[in-house]
Amino acid sequence: MSEPRLIDPFARAITYLRVSVTDRCDFRCVYCMAENMEFLPKAELLTLEELDRLCTAFVALGVEKLRITGGEPLVRKGIMTFFRAMSRHLATGALKELTLTTNGSQLRRFAGELRDCGVRRVNVSLDTLDATKFRAVTRWGRFAQVMDGIDAAVEAGLKVKINAVALKGVNDDEIHDMVAWCGARGHDLTFIEVMPMGDIGGEDRLDQYYSLKELRRDLEARWTLTDTPERTGGPARYVRVGETGGRIGFITPLTHNFCESCNRVRLTCTGQLYMCLGQEDDADLRAPLRAHPGDDAPLVEAIRRAIERKPRGHDFDYSRRTVEGQVSRHMSHTGG
Ligand code: SAM
Ligand code: SF4
Numbered sequence: 001m002s003e004p005r006l007i008d009p010f011a012r013a014i015t016y017l018r019v020s021v022t023d024r025c026d027f028r029c030v031y032c033m034a035e036n037m038e039f040l041p042k043a044e045l046l047t048l049e050e051l052d053r054l055c056t057a058f059v060a061l062g063v064e065k066l067r068i069t070g071g072e073p074l075v076r077k078g079i080m081t082f083f084r085a086m087s088r089h090l091a092t093g094a095l096k097e098l099t100l101t102t103n104g105s106q107l108r109r110f111a112g113e114l115r116d117c118g119v120r121r122v123n124v125s126l127d128t129l130d131a132t133k134f135r136a137v138t139r140w141g142r143f144a145q146v147m148d149g150i151d152a153a154v155e156a157g158l159k160v161k162i163n164a165v166a167l168k169g170v171n172d173d174e175i176h177d178m179v180a181w182c183g184a185r186g187h188d189l190t191f192i193e194v195m196p197m198g199d200i201g202g203e204d205r206l207d208q209y210y211s212l213k214e215l216r217r218d219l220e221a222r223w224t225l226t227d228t229p230e231r232t233g234g235p236a237r238y239v240r241v242g243e244t245g246g247r248i249g250f251i252t253p254l255t256h257n258f259c260e261s262c263n264r265v266r267l268t269c270t271g272q273l274y275m276c277l278g279q280e281d282d283a284d285l286r287a288p289l290r291a292h293p294g295d296d297a298p299l300v301e302a303i304r305r306a307i308e309r310k311p312r313g314h315d316f317d318y319s320r321r322t323v324e325g326q327v328s329r330h331m332s333h334t335g336g
Contacts, residue, residue, distance in 0.1 A: 003060055003061050003062075003300065004061075005061060005062035006061050006062055006063075006303070006304070006307045007307075008275075008307050008308070008310035009308060009310065010260075010310070010312055012261070012262055012263060012310070013062065013263060014061075014062070014063065014263060014264070014265055014307055014310070015062060015063055015064045015065060015263050015264075016063065016064070016065045016067070016234075016263050016264035016265075017055065017058045017063045017065070017066055017067070017264065017265060017266075017267060018066075018067045018069055018264060018265075018266045018267070019051065019054075019055060019066060019067070019068055019069065019266075019267045020069050020070050020071060020073075020266070020267065020268050020269045021046075021051060021068055021069075021070055021071070021073050021076045021079060021082065021269055022045065022070045022071040022072070022073065022075065022076040022269050023039055023040050023045075023070065023071045023268075023269050024039050024070070024071045024072065024075055024076070025070060025071045025072040025075065025103070026072055026075055026103070026105055026106075026140060026141075027072065027103050027105070027138040027139065027140050027141040028138065028139035028140050029125075029127075029137055029138050029139070029141075029165075030136075030137055030139065030208075031165055031167065031194050031208060035139060040269070040270065044270050045269050045270060046269060046270065046271050046286060046289075048078055048079075048081055048082045048085075050271070050286070050289055050290075051082055052082060052085045052086070053289060053296065053299070054267065054271065054285060054289060054299070055086060055089075056089070057296055057299055057300055057303065058303065059089045059094050059095050060094075060300075061300065061303060061304075063095075064094075064095060064096040064097070065095070065096060065097045065099070066086060066089075066095060066097070066098050066099070067099050067100060067101060068082075068083070068098075068099070068100040068101075069100065069101040070269070071269065072102065072103050072105065072106070073100050073101070073102060074100075074102055074105070074106035074107070074109075074110055075106065080110065080113050080114075080117070083098070083113070083114060083117040083119065084117050086098050086117070087117040087118040090118040091118075097120070097121075098117065098118055098119055099119055099120070099121050099122065099123070100114070100119065100122055100123070101122075101123040101124075101125065101163070102122060102123070102124055102125070102149075103124070103125050103138070103141065103146065104124040104125070104126065104145075104146040104149035104150055104153075105141065105142070105145050105146055105149060106149065107122070107124070107148075107149030107150065107152050107153045108145075108148050108149050108152040111149070111152040111153045111155070111156035111158060112152075112156045114156070114158065115156045115157055115158055119158065120158065120159060121158060121159040121160075121161065122153055122158050122159075122160055122161070123160075123161045123162075123163050123190075124146070124149070124150055124153070124160055124161070124162055124163065125162075125163045125164070125165075126146060126150075126162050126163070126164060127164045127165050127167060127170065127171050128164075128170065128171045128174055129174060129177055129178060129181055130143075130174065131143035131144070133170060133171070133174075134146070136170075137167070137170060154185075160187050161187060161188040161189070161190060162178070162182055162187050162188070162189045162190070163190050163192060164178060164189065164190070164191055164192065165191075165192045165193075165194055166191045166192065166193060166194065166210040166211075166212060166215050167194060167208050167210060168207065168208055168209060168210040169207070169208075170208075172210050172215070172218070175191075175215060175218060175219055176219070176222050176223075179219065179222075179223060179241060179244065179246070179248065180244070182244075182246055183241060183243070183244025183245065183246035184244070186246070187246070188246065188247045188248070188249065189246065189247070189248050189249070190236060190248070190249035190250070190251055191212055191215055191248070191249070191250055191251065192251040193209070193210075193211065193212050193251065193252050194208045194209055194210075195277075195278075211252075212250045212251075212252045213252075215250075216239075216250060219248075223241050223242065223243055223244075224241070224242030224243060225239040225240070225241060225242070225248070226239055226240045226242065227239055228240055228247070231261060234251075234262070234263075234264065235251050235252065236249040236250065236251045237249065237250050237252070238250075259276075259312060259313030259314060260313075262276075262310075262313075265306075265307070265310070267285070268282075270286060271284065271285045271286030271287075271289060272284055272285070272286070273285050273303070273306050275306060275307065275309055275310035275311065276310065276311050276313070276314055277314065278313075278314025279311055279314060281309060281311065283302060283303075283305065283306035283309070284302075285299060285302055285303065285306075287302075288301070288302045
């Protein structure tokens with residue numbers, strides 16, 4: 001590493017960058033987007049070369065894990081060029097992990113190439129095993145295509161983790177089926193609490209909210225869950241399922257404070273760096289990037305100034321039955 005590492009004001013080393021490579025998506029999940037989303041003009045987006053420069057700067061500053069997300073990362077034109085470019089940092093050992101979060105729709109097409117680029121694990125978002133409900137949740141998604149995509153990932157040798165947003169009245173009656181299905185197939189499973197991000201057009205988040213405390217209690221009626229000490233620097237806690245040997249994660253940004261060990265920052269597809277998912281403060285990295293095409297020093301300086309502003313934690317709170325701490329941007333913009 002050529003530069004001193006990124007350490008924030010609370011002595012947390014920043015080693016994990018999540019990068020949204022597009023705000024576009026082939027689905028319109030009800031908790032994530034309004035059906036008639038307006039997307040950014042293409043000129044606003046970082047080019048693949050700009051994404052490369054930015055990520056490379058972060059890797060030089062000690063980032064060891066890159067997660068590519070969106071929107072749907074695999075619908076960004078030419079995205080494999082970017083994965084291929086990032087694989088050079090795996091080859092040098094500077095980057096320890098290159099991974100992505102995807103809705104799975106394009107995995108049949110890209111799983112093999114992702115594996116060739118050094119990707120070993122993918123997170124696939126799947127909230128239900130019922131094709132009709134899947135259609136209702138994603139609005140535009142096709143269940144069979146996602147199932148086939150997951151099969152393609154497994155065939156290519158990728159480890160698949162399933163991410164499910166816990167939704168009252170949608171998948172609360174399916175949690176046991178999902179644990180059994182993931183256990184039988186060897187997929188880790190993570191439940192995520194729905195977060196108050198972005199205008200989603202008429203949907204009520206408090207109606208959707210199914211606390212993971214309640215979900216865990218419901219699971220324990222059928223499964224033997226044992227806490228494991230694993231932490232990833234993120235908001236997940238893990239348990240082992242006695243009956244399947246599988247692992248379940250719970251991401252509870254709303255009911256637990258996980259911020260003290262936060263090691264991550266998020267880059268939007270337009271080059272804004274968010275030091276915290278739950279705060280509005282951001283730093284524009286696109287301006288120094290574009291103003292100095294041949295010189296990364298101003299960019300590195302902007303990254304360092306931004307990390308100095310990383311807050312202690314977030315302010316999400318549903319406890320007063322109003323959506324406190326809501327942030328106006330969409331998850332698809334910042335990257336989930
Ligand atoms: N399109 C890809 C996908 O769906 O996996 C990557 C981007 S998506 C924004 C990343 C993750 O954020 C998904 O697992 C999705 O379920 C989750 N997500 C989106 N909106 C959310 C919200 N309001 N609350 C909690 N999770 C959300
Ligand atoms: Fe698209 Fe992912 Fe958002 Fe669903 S959660 S609309 S798949 S970006």
